[in-house]
Amino acid sequence: MTKQSITEIRTLLREDNLTETDIALFKQDTRKGVQQLIATYEKNKLKKQALEKDFYEMCTYERNCRLAGKQLIAGIDEAGRGPLAGPVVAAAVILPDNFKLLGLNDSKQISVSKRNEFFDIIKESAISYGISIIDSRMIDKVNIFEATKLAMKEALLQLNPPADHVLIDAVKLDNLPCTSEHIIKGDSKSISIAAASILAKVTRDRLMNEIHEEYPMYDFKSNMGYGTKYHMEKLKEYGISPYHRKSFAPVRENI
Incomplete structure (x- = not known):
């Protein structure tokens, strides 16, 4: 039987419809490319299993609520x-x-x-x-x-x-x-x-990007309004914008 090409094997692994027997046969294939594909496949499979476990655990509160x-x-x-x-x-x-x-x-x-x-x-x-x-x-x-x-x-x-x-x-x-x-x-x-x-x-990040277009000097698109070193320097240089929180001490000091 003719060996499947590496491209064909890559497609089969991506579709993930293989049996354990199929995987075992691929593991016996001595081609380096096939071994790399199998290693990546198994790594991704373990990652997905971990994500499945995490998701199940994060649904615990919701499951308990439904039981109640x-x-x-x-x-x-x-x-x-x-x-x-x-x-x-x-x-x-x-x-x-x-x-x-x-x-x-x-x-x-x-x-x-x-x-x-x-x-x-x-x-x-x-x-x-x-x-x-x-x-x-x-x-x-x-x-x-x-x-x-x-x-x-x-x-x-x-x-x-x-x-x-x-x-x-x-x-x-x-x-x-x-x-x-x-x-x-x-x-x-x-x-x-x-x-x-x-x-x-x-939602908030998109709003801060819009505010950045209006007041680019504070670099809101990068700091999202947080008090980074650059933001604080520009606050001292330009003073406050209409979007700054005057009740916050670092802002109040620059009014």
Whole structure:
């Protein structure tokens, strides 16, 4: 029997419809190219198994909620509590029972390109989602913690259908229209919170890119409003923009 070409083997491995017997036969092939393909295939297979395990574990809160009789389980997270400029953004999202997106995690652990890809998938797959944006003026008026809670509540109330239970990253919210629980580092423990984290982070980053076009001197597209050394130098040189948070000490000192 004629050996299959390396190109043919690469295609078969990519399609991943091979039996263990097929793989065993390929392992006996002495061609260096085939051995490299098999090594890569097995490495990727182990990586996928790890991602499957991580995803299953991140669905633990959601599974427990469903066992308790909850059906529409929302996750809530925010982006932008720490920066010196720009809004704080919160997102709420209800995912379907069969939702699966391997690699979904805390938005800070995912590359920009992957966050943008996941952002579209989550919005298309969600049963419902809400995004709330609280600007720097409101942050200065009520303080950043209260502004964050306000954004989270607004995002939750946008959900249609509404949630009957909500998982919240770290922050405890009162007077909600449904039951809730707050989870420390929830964006790395709950798939619903992780999805909300992506929606909030990508939305805010895109807003900061728009603000950068208006005030490029602060380099918002790179620092997203955080107090980097460059940002602080430009703050001293140019003073504040309308998007800076005057209630934050490093900004207040440059008014």
